[in-house]
Amino acid sequence: MATNSWMGNLVGRLPERRTLAETLTSPDAELVVVYGRRRVGKTFLVREGYRDAIAFELVGTYDGDLPTQLRAFATALGVASRAPAPPAPPTDWHQAFTQLTAFLAPRLKRRKTKQVIFFDEVPWLASRRSGFLSAFGHFWNSWASRQPRLIVVLCGSAASWMLHKLVRDRGGLHNRVTRRLRVEPFGLAEAAALLRDRGVDLGGYQTAELYMAMGGIPHYLAQVRAGESAAQNIDRLCFARDGFLRTEFGSLYASLFERAERHEAVVRVLARHRRGRSRTDLLTAAGLGSGGAATKVLDELEESGFITQLPRLGRARRDATYWLADEYSLFYLTWIEPQRATADSVWLRKQGTPAWRAWSGLAFEAMCLKHVPAIKRALGIAGVETVTASWEHRGGDGGDGAQIDLVIDRADRSTNLCEMKFSEAEFVVDKACARDLAHKRDTFRAVTGTRKALFVTLVTAHGVRANEHSRGLVAQDVTLADLFEA
Numbered sequence: 282m283a284t285n286s287w288m289g290n291l292v293g294r295l296p297e298r299r300t301l302a303e304t305l306t307s308p309d310a311e312l313v314v315v316y317g318r319r320r321v322g323k324t325f326l327v328r329e330g331y332r333d334a335i336a337f338e339l340v341g342t343y344d345g346d347l348p349t350q351l352r353a354f355a356t357a358l359g360v361a362s363r364a365p366a367p368p369a370p371p372t373d374w375h376q377a378f379t380q381l382t383a384f385l386a387p388r389l390k391r392r393k394t395k396q397v398i399f400f401d402e403v404p405w406l407a408s409r410r411s412g413f414l415s416a417f418g419h420f421w422n423s424w425a426s427r428q429p430r431l432i433v434v435l436c437g438s439a440a441s442w443m444l445h446k447l448v449r450d451r452g453g454l455h456n457r458v459t460r461r462l463r464v465e466p467f468g469l470a471e472a473a474a475l476l477r478d479r480g481v482d483l484g485g486y487q488t489a490e491l492y493m494a495m496g497g498i499p500h501y502l503a504q505v506r507a508g509e510s511a512a513q514n515i516d517r518l519c520f521a522r523d524g525f526l527r528t529e530f531g532s533l534y535a536s537l538f539e540r541a542e543r544h545e546a547v548v549r550v551l552a553r554h555r556r557g558r559s560r561t562d563l564l565t566a567a568g569l570g571s572g573g574a575a576t577k578v579l580d581e582l583e584e585s586g587f588i589t590q591l592p593r594l595g596r597a598r599r600d601a602t603y604w605l606a607d608e609y610s611l612f613y614l615t616w617i618e619p620q621r622a623t624a625d626s627v628w629l630r631k632q633g634t635p636a637w638r639a640w641s642g643l644a645f646e647a648m649c650l651k652h653v654p655a656i657k658r659a660l661g662i663a664g665v666e667t668v669t670a671s672w673e674h675r676g677g678d679g680g681d682g683a684q685i686d687l688v689i690d691r692a693d694r695s696t697n698l699c700e701m702k703f704s705e706a707e708f709v710v711d712k713a714c715a716r717d718l719a720h721k722r723d724t725f726r727a728v729t730g731t732r733k734a735l736f737v738t739l740v741t742a743h744g745v746r747a748n749e750h751s752r753g754l755v756a757q758d759v760t761l762a763d764l765f766e767a
Contacts, residue, residue, distance in 0.1 A: 291329040292478055292499075293471035294322075297462050301330035304460060305395050310426050312457055315436040316443035317464030318585045319536055320500035323436050324401055326464060334432070336388060336396040337361040337381065341405030343536065350406055350413075351377060358384060374416035382424055385431070395430050403437040407446065414446060418453030426457070439537050441581035466586060467497030468652060469765045475499055480507040485761050486705075486742060487511035493644035494519065495526060496608035512629050519617050520627040527621070530613040537585060543569060543578045548587060551605035552614040555643045556684065557591065557671075563603050579603070591650065594670040594688050595729065602671055606651070608644060615640050645703035646686055649740050652764045656699070656740060657689065659763035666692040674728045683724040687740075695734040697757070698722055702739055707746040710739075715750035740764075 291298070304311040317323050328335065339357040342349050351370045354377050359367030362384055371377040381398070389396060400406060407413035425431055437443045440463070448458050467475065473488050483491070490511040495501040495518070504525050505514045518526045534541040534548070546567040551558060558566065560579070569575040582588045587610060590601040605611050620627045631637045649656065657663050668690045676682030687699040698721065702708045710718070718737050726735060736756035739745050745758040 291325065292475045293467060294326055294464075297326055297464065298330055300460055300462060301327070304432050305331070305334065308429055309459070310428050310430075311395075311432040311459045312421060312426070313432060313434045314443055314447050314458050314461040315434060315464060316440045316462070317438065318440065318466070318498075318587070319438045319533060320498050321438075321464050321466055322499040323438070323464045325499075326462075327399055327401075327434055327436060331397045331399070331432070331434075334395055334397045335399050336385070338399040338401065339406070341400075341402035343402070343405055345405065347373075347408075347411050350408075350411065374412045375419065378416050378420035382420065385428075389428055389430050392430065395432050397432045397434060398425075399434045399436070401436045403435045403447075404439040404442045405437075415453065418457075421457060422453060438585075439581075440584040440586070441577075444584060465497075467499060467502070468655075469497070469648075472497050472502055473765060475502050476505060479503065479505070481505050483511055485765055488765075489645075489648065489742070489761055491515070493608055493641065493648055494612045498609065501526060501529075501609065512632060516626050516628040519612070520620060526609065526613070527617060530610065530617070533610075538578075538581055543567070543574075544582055544587075547578060547582060548605060548607070548610050549614060551588060551603060552611050555646075556673075557602035557604040559600065559602060589650075592668075592670040594668070594672040594690065604647065604650070606647065608647065611644060611647070612640075641703050642701075645742070646701040649699075649701045649764065650687065653687070653689075655764045655766055656687075656759050658766060659759045660689075660697060660738070660757055662689070662691060662693075662697075672725060672729075674724055681720065681724075683721045685721055685725060688725075689738075691733075694732075695736060696731065697736045697738045698725060699738045699740055699759075702741045704742055707743050708739065708741040709746050710748065710751040710755060712750055715754055718754060 301313075304313060315323050315327060337357065338361075339354055342353055345353070348370070351373075355370040356367045358380060368380065371380055385396070385398070403413075407417075421433065425433060435443070435447060447454060448461055450457075469489065469492060472492055473485075476482065476488065476491075487510060491502070491505060491514065494515050501518075504518055506517070509517070518524045520527065534544045538544045546569070547563065550563055550566040561571070563579075564571055564575050569578065579588070583590065587605070587607045589604050589606040591604055592598065592601045616627070616631070653669050654663070657665075657667065670688050670690070672685045672688045674683050685698050686701050689697040689699060691697070700718065700721075722735055722737055725731070737754055738757045738759065739755055740759045742761045744760050745751055745755055
């Protein structure tokens with residue numbers, strides 16, 4: 282059952298809260314679709330956003346057959362109507378919506394404020410041959426859409442399913458959805474706010490460590506304990522035998538996707554390749570074909586926020602690079618899965634090792650790519666039109682190749698060449714690093730033929746130490762503190 286009572290006060294989500302508030306004052310019936318990955322706080326957002334306006338709520342049962350779902354409906358209707366005993370379960374969804382209409386009609390006449398009907402985990406309710414979607418479509422089109430005091434919320438974790446079956450439906454629900462909300466994982470600022478709300482204040486660096494291990498998933502962050510360091514929390518949650526995140530991966534994809542082994546295969550490939558993979562290389566390595574089924578897998582993972590595409594500057598869209606965007610999946614496949622048979626306190630022993638430095642560099646880079654708007658604000662170019670992309674030159678004919686993590690190509694005839702460098706103290710540009718940065722800048726200028734001003738920009742945890750190698754080369758630097766700016 283989807284419940285997030287653990288969250289306490291509702292943190293962040295200001296655009297989403299505004300949208301929900303607007304539906305309460307609109308003059309028309311509203312059909313709201315809310316989607317986002319598992320554990321991201323969708324249910325809590327809806328319950329907090331509507332509070333006492335919710336007149337009926339039904340949560341789908343995972344892997345429940347039709348009789349199970351209809352019994353749950355009867356129970357929910359009994360609770361909503363405050364009946365001494367639940368009514369007999371309906372024989373099908375058409376009868377269920379007839380009963381729901383009979384319950385709602387007099388309530389809408391009595392109440393002067395909007396009433397909310399909330400169906401949670403709709404993909405579980407609308408399993409194949411259940412008849413839920415056709416019955417709901419008839420309910421909405423024939424009656425509910427003409428009730429100006431009614432709001433119907435359809436919520437689910439299978440983002441691609443929600444878009445395909447509801448938002449982009451070509452059948453009975455075509456163009457019927459009035460609002461849609463994609464609930465994203467928290468950014469660093471919201472993650473820190475949630476932790477503070479729960480009495481946890483670890484400072485920016487350790488909060489970033491937690492974020493790089495579990496991402497901005499509110500339910501994961503809510504397991505963090507006050508009085509423990511980031512490393513202690515990671516050890517307890519990820520490596521202890523009863524750790525909450527030790528086994529989460531096993532159900533994460535299976536609960537969202539059919540034939541989830543294909544989705545896991547894609548994620549496992551990306552976890553092994555720091556620089557991401559092209560579509561062709563990714564599908565080949567994952568053992569998938571290049572047809573519609575493979576496209577569906579990639580679309581489902583991208584819509585659910587597990588992977589993302591980063592364009593390659595100067596290349597066609599089809600040449601974009603796929604990256605693993607889910608911090609927890611990367612952490613699980615890099616650390617938890619290989620250590621499943623190991624005793625507790627793994628993480629405390631791994632700090633500072635070469636393997637830790639390799640992982641932290643990749644995780645920090647991925648985190649920075651999620652906070653490009655904050656990077657732009659820190660650079661003072663938030664209002665400038667930009668294109669963000671990666672860039673790669675493979676070299677040849679004796680010349681060395683070059684790759685740049687993030688290129689911010691600006692409309693003001695300037696370009697930031699951004700490199701992400703994670704370190705526990707100020708980052709020190711040594712002679713080798715300076716030579717590498719200068720090579721990337723010069724190669725970029727020569728290969729692209731750009732006449733724009735090029736600014737070598739470092740994104741670091743604690744800033745860049747000024748020395749003979751950084752002066753005159755590093756034009757700007759962005760720190761972890763900048764990424765926390767809301």
